[in-house]
Amino acid sequence: xxxxxxxxxxxxxxxxxxxxxxxxxxxxxxxxxxxxxxxxxxxxxxxxxxxxxxxxxxxxxxxxxxxxxxxxxxxxxxxxxxxxxxxxxxxxxxxxxxxxxxxxxxxxxxxx
Amino acid sequence: xxxxxxxxxxxxxxxxxxxxxxxxxxxxxxxxxxxxxxxxxxxxxxxxxxxxxxxxxxxxxxxxxxxxxxxxxxxxxxxxxxxxxxxxxxxxxxxxxxxxxxxxxxxxxxxxxxxxxxx
Numbered sequence: 001x002x003x004x005x006x007x008x009x010x011x012x013x014x015x016x017x018x019x020x021x022x023x024x025x026x027x028x029x030x031x032x033x034x035x036x037x038x039x040x041x042x043x044x045x046x047x048x049x050x051x052x053x054x055x056x057x058x059x060x061x062x063x064x065x066x067x068x069x070x071x072x073x074x075x076x077x078x079x080x081x082x083x084x085x086x087x088x089x090x091x092x093x094x095x096x097x098x099x100x101x102x103x104x105x106x107x108x109x110x111x112x
Numbered sequence: 113x114x115x116x117x118x119x120x121x122x123x124x125x126x127x128x129x130x131x132x133x134x135x136x137x138x139x140x141x142x143x144x145x146x147x148x149x150x151x152x153x154x155x156x157x158x159x160x161x162x163x164x165x166x167x168x169x170x171x172x173x174x175x176x177x178x179x180x181x182x183x184x185x186x187x188x189x190x191x192x193x194x195x196x197x198x199x200x201x202x203x204x205x206x207x208x209x210x211x212x213x214x215x216x217x218x219x220x221x222x223x224x225x226x227x228x229x230x231x
Contacts, residue, residue, distance in 0.1 A: 031216065039217045049207070049209075051221075055215050096217040097216065100159050101218075103158070106156045
C-alpha cells in the first residue's frame, strides 16, 4: 500500500499567520491518465471530513482561496495563507491513484 | 444538494455481525462510486471498501476482505456494508463518501455511524 507521511503532526499557528503542511508519498502518485490524484481534507472537531483540494492544487467548491495546494510526484504541500479560528482542525492528505486509497496520519492545526 | 446518510451503527459483541446503510440523495446514484471509510476513536482515516452505484467495481481493504461485503439497492439509492466476525479493531465511526467523476477521489461525506465491538 502507498504510505503517505505528513509533517508536522501538530502545528500551532498565530491567527493571521500562514501555515504549511507537507505530505510525502512512498510512491509516485501520477496516474495512467497523467493526473496526480492527491487530495487534502479538513476534519473539524466532531465533524466528518470535508474536501478542500483535489488533484494537488484544485480548490473544491466553496473552499476559501486562502487554502492552496502544490507539489508533484511524491511531495505535496497544503498552505493556508492566513489562518483563521475556523481553520482549527485535523488535515489529511489522501491518494486515490493507487488501490487501496490511503490517507496520511493527519496534522492537527491549533491556534497559538 | 448531495446528501449521504449513514445508519445501522450499534454496540455488538466480538464475533458478531452488523449491517450499515448509506442512503444517497441529490445526485444520480448509478453514476458514482460510493466508498466506506472508517475512523477508530482518536485515530486517522482508513479506507474500507467501495462499489459503483450502477453495480460492480467492488474493492476491499485487506483488513476486511472476506469478512465485509458491500452491496447496493439501486431502487433505494442505498449502499450497504455487511460486517461479519467483528473484532475490537473494527470499532470506529464508519463514513460513506461519494466518489468523484472526472478525477479519482471522494468529494462529499456523510456524518458517520458508530460501530462499537465490545463484550
